[in-house]
Amino acid sequence: MELQPLTKVLRSVVTGVGGYLPDEIVTNADLSKLVDTTDEWIIERTGIRQRHRAAPDQPVSDLAVEAARKALAAAGRTPADVDLIIVGTTTPDLTFPAVATIVQRKLGCPVGIAFDVQAVCSGFVYALSTADGFVARNRSKCALVIGAETMTRLMDWTDRGTCVLFGDGAGAVVLEPGEGEGTTQDRGLLGFALRADGTKQDLLYVDGGVSTNGQIGHLRMQGNQVFRHAVVNISEAVVAAAADAGVNVADVDWFIPHQANQRILEGVARRLGIDEKKVISTVAKHANTSAASIPLALYEGITDGRIKPGQLLLLEAMGGGLTWGACVVRL
Known part of the structure; x- marks a missing residue:
């Protein structure tokens, strides 16, 4: 009997990764001069030792462009190849246009598709899933997916419970x-699980907006409640994403979580039975960079040689909304 050829499947393959952090480093000791806190208090509760802060004249699109250039170089591509740009961000340069179109202009990319995704800290996972809908359907030949934030501009610097948690960056x-x-065994994006629960808005939000009070506002958070929901909800999404990909959580080579808080990272890993040696953690150096945290952690893991081609990666995040989700990808 003649054997029929196997049907090929089109996958969205990660061919390049880049990251960028602003030059200014703000230590816990620096923050102790602004608000009633100490280095010991911050480290004990969050694991954070420092964060980066964008310069006053450095909009989030500048951070995104720097990360994008590194990713394109790693992929052996140029801006002329890019036909799709999706930026996950909560801190755009302007109300409009989208940061993605500003990045398109600054990079010198040709006319194509460019838009933003707003899912706060889950923005990068949401953006990856959205891009997969274009690339895996052969509607994009070269897509840039970026997570970029200037979260320090949303801080209330009198609130020690929130201002110590966040930093700026892009991946x-x-x-x-x-x-x-x-x-x-295919390379590429293998499975997703995306979630949202708008009834939990009061746990994590910004108290300003164009159509409410016309102000930028400040980030507000009920930390203990967010922690509780994070560990439970993220764990469920991780299991669901692994099932969608057809893999077991135990098969994952590297767990790359959203860098919100070291205690949350450890809580989720413990709940899922993931060896702490498999967890990529950058929270001590970067703090919470929202949508930028996963690609920044991925970039660091690749740059320092821990993450290698062919390995199975598990990404997860939870942010305001509440939104949360997970993704499985083979590099």
Whole structure:
């Protein structure tokens, strides 16, 4: 009997990763001069030792462009190749246009598709899933997916419970279509689980907006409640994403969580039975960079040699909304 050829599957493959952090470093000791806190208090509760802060004349698009350039170089691509840009951000340069179109202009990319995704700290995972809908359907040949934030500009510097938690930065990946066999050994994005619960808005939000009070506002958070929901909800999404990909959580080589708080990272890993040696943690140096935290952690893991081609990665995040989600990708 003649064997029929296997049907090929189009996957969204990560071909390049980049990251960027602003030059200014703000230590816990620096913050202790602004608000009633100490280095010991911050480290004990969050694991954070420092964060980066963008310069006053440095909009979030500048951070995104720097990360994008590194990702394109790693992929062996140029801005001329890019036909899709999706930016996950909560802190845009302007109310409009989208940061993605500003990045398109600054990079010198040709006319294509460019828009933002706003899911706060879950923005990068949401943006990856959205880009997958273009790349894996062969509607994009070279996509830039960027998480970029200037979260320090949303801080109330009199609130020690929130202002110590956040930093600025950007991370980016290049996605390109690649053929797979339809198995878990394929390179590319293998599975997703995205969630949102708008009834939990009061746990984490910004108290300003264009159509409410016309102000930028400040970030407000009920930390203990967010912690409780984070560990439970993220764990469920991780299991669901692994099931969607057809893999077991135990098969994952690296767990790359949203860098919100070291205690949350450890709580989720413990709940899922993930060895702490498999967890990429940058929260001590970067703090919470919202949508930028996952690609920044991915970039660091690749740059320092821990993460290698062919390995199975598990990404997860939770942010205001509440929104949360997870993604499985083979590099």
